[in-house]
Amino acid sequence: MKPEESKIFTASLEKAAIALLRLEVFRKPDDLARRFGLPLPVPRHWWRNTDQKTTPIDTISPTPKQAKMIRRATQILEGWEKIKRYRPDCGASLNNGKRCKNSVAIRPPEGWDRGCLADRCRIHGGLARTIRRKKTTDVDE
């Protein structure tokens, strides 16, 4: 997943999570986080940035439109587990001429507006707060 894709994917996760919280399919961001294996602070962070208004649906008999919306949002959020498990390799160049095989880092919640996945592993600056302006040859270790 490229940085731009990570950003788009993360935005779709956020939108889906907020939709489900607004409909009170999940009453609390933490419930949603647990259901989909998201880091707990992430849905909290998203929800805090909204007006937190909800319009509860009748969960027994939602309208077809609501049912479809819930299904779609659930599918998007279920995609997270797979993204998390199959993160791409860091790929930074090592001194021995090989490339780093570690998975790219998962950003802390406040960094998710730049995408849930960093473009490097922890060792190679995946969690750095500054954005690298240009591609440099990473030599490390």
Ligand SMILES: [Zn+2]
């Ligand atoms: Zn690395």
